[in-house]
Amino acid sequence: MxxxxxxxxxxxxxxxxxxxxxxxxxxxxxxxxxxxxxxxxxxxxxxxxxxxxxxxxxxxxxxxxxxxxxxxxxxxxxxxLRRPAGHVFRGRTKRRTTAEVRDAQAKFTANRDDISARYLAGASVTGLAREYQVAPTWIAERLDDWGVPRRKRPVPTQAHDTTVPPH
Structure with missing residues (x-):
């Protein structure tokens, strides 16, 4: 075949x-x-x-x-049948218990100063989520709660055709 x-x-x-x-x-x-x-x-x-x-x-x-x-x-x-949205956390094959999630969140919040500094230095929310095994949206909420200024997503640059006038 x-x-x-x-x-x-x-x-x-x-x-x-x-x-x-x-x-x-x-x-x-x-x-x-x-x-x-x-x-x-x-x-x-x-x-x-x-x-x-x-x-x-x-x-x-x-x-x-x-x-x-x-x-x-x-x-x-x-x-x-599709892959679940939890694919951000590579390698995890089974669902975690509520206690396990809370432990991961507690570990994250215990390192508040270090995480804030790392984020401000350029670490991504997704990278931190993988490291601490917590949801990226949860991290974003914590950063907002802690008053850490959030970075804007980069806007893709577009090539402009100068031969066509704007509408």
Whole structure:
């Protein structure tokens, strides 16, 4: 099932597009492996990931699942399978107890002077959140409570076209 595009030279920046025959072959391979696709989908794997493995369009694969009589997940079910927002704290695999969160917050507040100085020296809220394992929004609230002046987010610079007059 390994259909790979023809390698291009390193200096060639063009995107290699698959031919109609290659796309048709990928769709045929997916149809032939329908039982495995159904098993993966019922094992709660996202359609987009399955489609990427078979090199077919996710919308096309979703239509095939309906065609094969598979009940599609509702949007809220699919959303529940996504990665939780707690991904800021890399490496944590289970939810912490309230006591653990309070301990982390107490450790953070005990180092108030050091944290304030580090933030003013350029440390990011996200970096501090990872280090102390507390939510970035909670840190922002503490900095506001402590009267630490907050930095503004940098505004992206835009290239202005001087040939076009403003509206």
């Amino acid at each position: 390994d259909v790979k595009p023809t390698p291009t030279p390193a200096h060639d920046n063009r995107v290699e597009r698959r031919t109609y025959a290659e796309k048709a072959a990928a769709r045929d391979a997916a149809r032939a492996d329908s039982t495995r696709i159904i098993e993966r989908y019922q094992a709660r794997e996202p359609v987009s990931r399955i489609a990427a493995d078979y090199r077919v369009n996710p919308d096309w694969l979703a239509l095939r699942l309906v065609e094969w009589g598979i009940h599609r997940r509702h949007r809220h079910e699919a959303h529940a």
